[in-house]
Amino acid sequence: MxxxxxxxxxxxxxxxxxxxxxxxxxxxxxMQLTAFIIVLAGTIGAVMVSSSEKDLKTGLHLAKKAFQKEESDAKKRIQEIVDCARIAKKESLLSLEARINRIDDPLFKGVLRNIVDGVEAETIRDIFETRIETEEEEMLAGAKIWTDAGGFAPTIGIIGAVLGLIHVMGNLTDTSKLGAGIAVAFVATVYGVSSANLLFLPLGNKLKRKVQSISREKQMVLEGGLLIASGMNPVVLEQKLFAFLNEEQK
Incomplete structure (x- = not known):
């Protein structure tokens, strides 16, 4: 959590x-149900119109990460990379082929597979950097649905306020309905502004930072694989990879 x-x-x-x-x-x-429905349904509808189905699914999936404590496998990945570097240094790059199937990370597995197959380092970098960038763009597009919601919600709240005032103006002769109409008008604005600034925008910003952290770890894995291919000393390699980690991860 x-x-x-x-x-x-x-x-x-x-x-x-x-x-x-x-x-x-x-x-x-x-507690105004009418205002709540106007703001919630209006915001969801606007987000659905402005986003693709894939972005919506990605955004909903990412939202869970904002409420869960981040469990990074970065140190585990580094140890795995260093172990492979020791094997390659002691024996050869081809000796890593037997270890590939025991690796859980699909990115590192793909990098090692290309290294063992003799693909040039620059080609490997181009392939996987493009893949990392593409995945990052997709996740950022998913995170953007929450910042979009933060932009739409206040405006939808104003629409709710206007609807409430229209209702009030249409019932000026019935004083028993004036209070309810004015309440919906102002509460809808409160719902829109508060949900945008206390939930949607902060959630979108947090998810963007988490996406950047995920991409940084993937970049670390790619760099580790390329350093193995270059024959770097495992001790130095480990130090270079630890530079990718923040203080909490270390």
Whole structure:
């Protein structure tokens, strides 16, 4: 569980609710089903129109990562790369063929396969850097649906406010309906602005950073494979790969 995400949501939304209570407001005044439906359905519809089906699926899948503690396998990958470097240094690059099927990481497995097959290092770099960049673009497109939602939600909230005011203006003679209409108008705006700035935009930004971290680890794996092919000393190779890690990963 990512404590920062959960705590941030608690502090953000909790602070608004607490402030409302301190001002003499009531929880029931913020619970407007009509306003909620307008903002939620409108935002979802706008995001669906502006994104592809693949981006939507990727974005929903990535959203889980924002609420889960990041478990990095970077150190495990480095150890695996160093072990392969020792084997190659002690025996030969061809001796790595027997180890390929025992490797879990598909990227490292693909890099080693090309190395064993004698593909030139520059060609390997071009192939897998392009693959990493493509995967990163796809994940960033998925993360973008949340920042898009953050852009649409306040506007949808304003639409809800206008609809509420239209309802009020149409029932000026019926004073019993004025309060409900005005409540929907203002609450819809609160829903739109708060969901955008406390949920959608922060979520999108966090996912972008996680995508960048994933791509950096993939770049580390590729670099490790190429260093094996160059015959670099395993000790030096390990030091170079550790430079890719942040302090928490180290």
């Amino acid at each position: 990512d404590k920062a995400t959960w705590l941030g949501l608690l502090v953000g939304f909790g602070g608004i609710l607490l402030g409302n209570l301190l001002e003499g407001g009531h929880m029931s005044s913020l």
